[in-house]
Amino acid sequence: MNQDASLPKNKMQENELPSNSTFDPERQVYSEDAMAQRFKRRPKVEDKAFHKKIGEKVKNCKCAPKETLFSLFPIARWLPQYSVKKDLFADITGGLTVGIFHVPQGKVAVENFYIR
Numbered sequence: 001m002n003q004d005a006s007l008p009k010n011k012m013q014e015n016e017l018p019s020n021s022t023f024d025p026e027r028q029v030y031s032e033d034a035m036a037q038r039f040k041r042r043p044k045v046e047d048k049a050f051h052k053k054i055g056e057k058v059k060n061c062k063c064a065p066k067e068t069l070f071s072l073f074p075i076a077r078w079l080p081q082y083s084v085k086k087d088l089f090a091d092i093t094g095g096l097t098v099g100i101f102h103v104p105q106g107k108v109a110v111e112n113f114y115i116r
Helices: 032-038 050-060 065-072 075-081 084-115
Strands: none
Touching: 050 065, 065 075
């Protein structure tokens, strides 16, 4: 039995065009403002450069410059107290452990997720 015969004549299969149809690409052309208004899109916000963001934060800050530095770069707070003799070996061991075991394990988990 022909597969097309089982379908009602007014119903067509997906992605099928009748043989006598033509494609008419003409449509209304929108400006960016009209498009945003018609489809209720939010206006595009310009992404400021990092140095401009920092400049604004420093200008508008009513706190001490030292606190501003610590809020922008938290490493500046704990780096002076870092003990190389006491902490470096443990930090290197921890970094190697993550690099050798956990990163490949996470990669395999993600691959398995996309395979299934």
